[in-house]
Amino acid sequence: MTELTKLTIAAARDALKKGDVTSAELTQACLTAIDGADALNAFVHKTPEVAVAQAKSADDRGYADAPGLQGIPLGIKDLFCTKGVASQAASRILEGFRPEYESTVTSQLFDRGAVMLGKLNMDEFAMGSSNETSVYGDAVNPWRVDENLTPGGSSGGSAAAVAADLCLGATGTDTGGSIRQPAAFTGITGVKPTYGRVSRWGIVAFASSLDQAGPMTKDVRDAAIMLEAMCGHDPKDSTSADLPVPDFEAMLTGDIKGKTIGIPAEYRMDGMPDAIERLWSEGAEMLKDAGAKIVDISLPHTKYALPAYYVIAPAEASSNLARYDGVRFGHRAKLEQGDGITEMYEKTRAEGFGHEVQRRVMVGTYVLSAGFYDAYYNRARKVRALIKQDFDAVFEGGVDAILTPATPSAAFPLGAMADTDPIQMYLNDVFTVTVNLAGLPGVAVPTGQDAQGLPLGLQLIGRPWEEGDLLNVAYSLERAAGFVGKPAKWW
Amino acid sequence: MSIDTETARKVAKLARIRVEDDALPALAQEFNAILGFIEQLNEVNVEGVEPMTSVTPQRLKRRDDVVTDGHQQYKVLANAPDAREGFFAVPKVVE
Numbered sequence: 001m002t003e004l005t006k007l008t009i010a011a012a013r014d015a016l017k018k019g020d021v022t023s024a025e026l027t028q029a030c031l032t033a034i035d036g037a038d039a040l041n042a043f044v045h046k047t048p049e050v051a052v053a054q055a056k057s058a059d060d061r062g063y064a065d066a067p068g069l070q071g072i073p074l075g076i077k078d079l080f081c082t083k084g085v086a087s088q089a090a091s092r093i094l095e096g097f098r099p100e101y102e103s104t105v106t107s108q109l110f111d112r113g114a115v116m117l118g119k120l121n122m123d124e125f126a127m128g129s130s131n132e133t134s135v136y137g138d139a140v141n142p143w144r145v146d147e148n149l150t151p152g153g154s155s156g157g158s159a160a161a162v163a164a165d166l167c168l169g170a171t172g173t174d175t176g177g178s179i180r181q182p183a184a185f186t187g188i189t190g191v192k193p194t195y196g197r198v199s200r201w202g203i204v205a206f207a208s209s210l211d212q213a214g215p216m217t218k219d220v221r222d223a224a225i226m227l228e229a230m231c232g233h234d235p236k237d238s239t240s241a242d243l244p245v246p247d248f249e250a251m252l253t254g255d256i257k258g259k260t261i262g263i264p265a266e267y268r269m270d271g272m273p274d275a276i277e278r279l280w281s282e283g284a285e286m287l288k289d290a291g292a293k294i295v296d297i298s299l300p301h302t303k304y305a306l307p308a309y310y311v312i313a314p315a316e317a318s319s320n321l322a323r324y325d326g327v328r329f330g331h332r333a334k335l336e337q338g339d340g341i342t343e344m345y346e347k348t349r350a351e352g353f354g355h356e357v358q359r360r361v362m363v364g365t366y367v368l369s370a371g372f373y374d375a376y377y378n379r380a381r382k383v384r385a386l387i388k389q390d391f392d393a394v395f396e397g398g399v400d401a402i403l404t405p406a407t408p409s410a411a412f413p414l415g416a417m418a419d420t421d422p423i424q425m426y427l428n429d430v431f432t433v434t435v436n437l438a439g440l441p442g443v444a445v446p447t448g449q450d451a452q453g454l455p456l457g458l459q460l461i462g463r464p465w466e467e468g469d470l471l472n473v474a475y476s477l478e479r480a481a482g483f484v485g486k487p488a489k490w491w
Numbered sequence: 492m493s494i495d496t497e498t499a500r501k502v503a504k505l506a507r508i509r510v511e512d513d514a515l516p517a518l519a520q521e522f523n524a525i526l527g528f529i530e531q532l533n534e535v536n537v538e539g540v541e542p543m544t545s546v547t548p549q550r551l552k553r554r555d556d557v558v559t560d561g562h563q564q565y566k567v568l569a570n571a572p573d574a575r576e577g578f579f580a581v582p583k584v585v586e
Contacts, residue, residue, distance in 0.1 A: 307530075330572070339582060341581050341582050342507070346508060378542050379535075437546075
């Protein structure tokens with residue numbers, strides 16, 4: 001039975017269709033795996049009753065003309081509001097919050113027959129790159145060398161759950177790399193779609209101009225299947241694009257002959273580990289062997305992406321997180337005699353927000369405050385425009401996709417960054433954050449392992465709205481790399 | 492630009508986050524590290540560049556100006572830490 005949890009979404013879909021397995025069996029296998037994996041701290045709110053009911057309903061409906069996700073057990077990041085089920089963005093300030101509504105993404109997944117196993121660990125409000133800022137405690141990477149490693153963040157629980165075969169796929173969200181970095185750290189595939197592809201409605205907001213949800217899966221085909229189910233226009237998100245959603249899976253031909261792949265000079269960082277350097281050039285070689293043309297390109301403002309991000313994201317966060325005031329939902333601090341409403345706000349937010357969230361809210365408050373708005377916030381938005389122009393120029397020059405490393409290192413030990421200044425942690429997103437600033441689609445694909453056996457991933461960046469072509473290049477890379485590594489079970 | 496303890500106190504106040512006095516110097520130091528990192532943006536020539544307002548060129552969709560929602564008082568209040576008689580309740584605001 002435990003083997004069932006190792007299935008890909010595509011394989012499970014085919015087995016369900018043929019009647020070789022039922023969703024009830026698949027779901028039970030996942031629930032058993034989840035109960036045996038508490039050491040990973042990936043699932044933080046288990047929902048077996050919901051899962052069993054959804055699985056039964058899927059089986060009852062039958063699979064003759066079923067949508068692709070019918071009966072498929074998934075994990076949902078805690079950032080998604082799920083009706084009647086705890087949804088607290090891994091924050092104390094949303095303790096006890098049970099939404100009266102369902103996010104658009106989870107609604108769409110459920111409409112297509114998906115089964116929810118539970119809610120997944122993450123960094124608090126998606127602010128972090130190691131899943132160490134969570135109120136639930138650290139999520140742990142199923143890949144291990146002597147000590148516990150981070151699964152990355154912010155979608156650390158999603159990454160750990162998929163890599164450890166606790167679920168067939170999971171939702172993630174990505175504001176600066178929060179899908180792609182954990183995917184790379186755990187040897188799975190993660191997609192951040194074009195800004196506007198996936199509705200943000202019902203997803204707890206961090207930085208609204210950067211946030212996008214996407215799939216985290218065992219391979220590229222599964223990512224295509226799940227992405228299609230998540231995409232689509234939603235009148236409830238004013239930035240959601242009214243564009244047709246193609247059949248992404250049908251676009252996976254593996255044929256990339258004649259495609260032009262750009263290698264950006266600026267992504268070659270000082271002090272980059274040899275293993276990453278090698279992985280990158282091998283990846284380019286594989287795409288070349290598959291018939292693509294490899295060209296050197298320049299994205300001159302790359303260096304300024306992280307500093308621009310650390311103005312824009314905290315600024316938007318300070319505004320978005322103003323809603324946590326102890327009035328409408330979640331935690332309210334105990335007040336003392338004579339405390340007024342200001343004390344209530346201040347105490348509630350001091351108790352409810354963790355350290356990193358407080359820091360970012362205050363940095364955001366500062367860069368938006370009178371006298372600094374132009375110097376910081378407006379300047380960062382101008383630099384953001386330049387970063388997007390860099391990409392526009394490259395795509396206009398005929399480049400179809402851009403190949404870069406996904407992360408500057410393999411997964412690092414939990415606690416390793418505890419005493420460094422916050423900038424060191426922020427550097428994890430150096431290769432991914434440009435994609436959010438430019439609103440582009442990006443995918444992380446596992447393509448190798450380092451000397452310690454830890455997985456490493458490459459990132460492909462595509463033209464806006466062309467996730468289908470991008471996934472096809474990723475599919476070709478995946479087939480050439482032949483990454484089949486799995487963590488040895490220790491949990 | 493360097494942030495002193497007094498500025499850190501002001502920012503915490505603006506953000507409505509209580510920070511105890513003895514935590515302010517460390518907070519100011521963290522702000523300075525982050526702002527030092529952000530200062531790199533001053534190297535970029537941004538003359539004539541418009542600040543980005545929307546990452547994908549799009550016109551917001553319009554719809555008829557009609558009521559599409561409502562009658563959910565119970566749901567709206569369901570998660571409130573303190574709701575009474577159909578309202579959110581907060582400490583006294585006006586003396």
